[in-house]
Amino acid sequence: MRGCDIAIVGGGLAGASLATALAPLGYDICIIEAVEFKTDGQPSYDDRTLALSHSSCQILRGIGLWESLEADATAIRKITVTEFERPGQVVLDAVDMGLSEFGHVVEARRFGAHVTRILSNTNNIRVLCPARVMGVETAGQKNTLQIESEGVEDKLTASLVVAADGANSFVRTHLGIAGQSHDYGQTAIICNITPEFTHDGRAFECLTTTGPFAVLPHTGKRCGLVWSVASDQAEHLLGLEDEEFMKNAQDRFGSCLGAFKKVGKRTAYPLRLVRSIEDIGQRLVILGNAAHAIHPVGAQGFNLALRDVAVLAEVLADDEHGDPGNAGLLHQYSHWRGPDQDKTIRYSDGLTRLFSHPSALVAGFRSTGLLAHALIPGLRRRLAINAMGYRGRIPRLALGERLVIA
Ligand SMILES: Cc1cc2nc3c(=O)[nH]c(=O)nc-3n(C[C@H](O)[C@H](O)[C@H](O)COP(=O)(O)OP(=O)(O)OC[C@H]3O[C@@H](n4cnc5c(N)ncnc54)[C@H](O)[C@@H]3O)c2cc1C
Secondary structure (H helix, E strand, O other): OEEEEEEEEOOOHHHHHHHHHHHHHOOOEEEEOOOOOOOOOOOOOOOOEEEEEHHHHHHHHHOOOHHHHHHHOEEEOEEEEEEOOOOOEEEEEHHHHOOOOOEEEEEHHHHHHHHHHHHHOOOOEEEEOOOEEEEEEEEOOEEEEEEEEOOEEEEEEEEEEEEOOOOOOHHHHHOOOOEEEEEEEEEEEEEEEEEOOOOOOEEEEEEEOOEEEEEEEOOOOOEEEEEEEEHHHHHHHHHOOHHHHHHHHHHHHOOOOOOEEEEOOOEEEEEEEEEEOOOEEOOEEEOHHHOEEOOOOOOOHHHHHHHHHHHHHHHHHHOOOOOOOOHHHHHHHHHHHHHHHHHHHHHHHHHHHHHHOOOHHHHHHHHHHHHHHHHOHHHHHHHHHHHOOOOOOOOHHHHOOOOOOO
């Protein structure tokens, strides 16, 4: 049986970011990841284009990931929000906030390439991959994980276990921690698309009754497309010839970037909300999609997880007990993160339900809300601050500080 201070189950976007954030604190860290990195089947590091908020980029800078990631990142300078086939738009401009950008767009696959290189070059991080957690026992001063790797079973003890194993978290369900789930009946189709005109750092989000149609600035002349449709329409759109797909996308988006010229591989993601009723347990933290998998409207999911990472790293850095799994510390983390998690989940869930509501009265209310945001600078400013990921008590990493051990 092997042992470590902190075992992170799942080396995806959230788990790998956490390991990178905790490494400078000197803990002996072990990541257990089921699917080999750099393979097409890796579920976290795929073709998704991730819109990372300003605060997320600060956190990534603070944990030493941004320096290498920046070369593959595209700045978001303007955000235009509209409602499909209804008048009015809200335009947020970073210059109005005294900033050069609201955040950046990075492809999840590129993020994976950078973070896994850092993981394998960090002395106090052990990566077990491919290795799957098949059992968890919580008892006394250590939790024990049962791990299976290429037919061989082993056990690993840890003072703290972090479940970062995705929306269908094995660890959460195995420990009997319930999750609330809601199927939106929507599927996001993602792909890269090359429009006629350069994006100039502009991001567009058109809200429709079946979810957002978002066009994000990407490297080169490409844009990342996230098109949320009714799930029974997804197969049809996935099966269309490229020309036909671009024509459909163009009809929805309009011509502000000119004609769509080229489209990449399309991938579909059924959309649902999954929220764990607890985010901590006995010597346990539930992180990322395992704690809250949310609708991509507003591009909040990984941004929320990165704020969780920053706070967990901060409470661990400030702790003087030397036991990363002690209950007081975990409660401090949970108490701090609760309000931001609640608000972010309510925001993305509320927006999705509001825009899929069929009533004309609700549609009128939506248009009035959009118009109010367009006309009232205070509301626009609040929207921009939320989009940048600054709400509630802000962790030091998001303020651009590095963590030092207490
Ligand atoms: C279409 C779409 C667009 C999105 N766009 C954005 C965006 O623009 N901005 C943003 O902030 N967020 C966005 N998100 C959300 C973002 O993708 C998620 O927040 C993020 O993937 C969560 O990462 P995670 O590491 O928690 O979970 P996952 O990505 O699911 O990773 C979990 C990892 O755990 C591993 N694992 C699972 N079970 C085990 C086990 N038993 N043992 C060992 N390993 C295991 C898996 O192999 C996987 O690598 C988007 C989501 C979707 C669907």
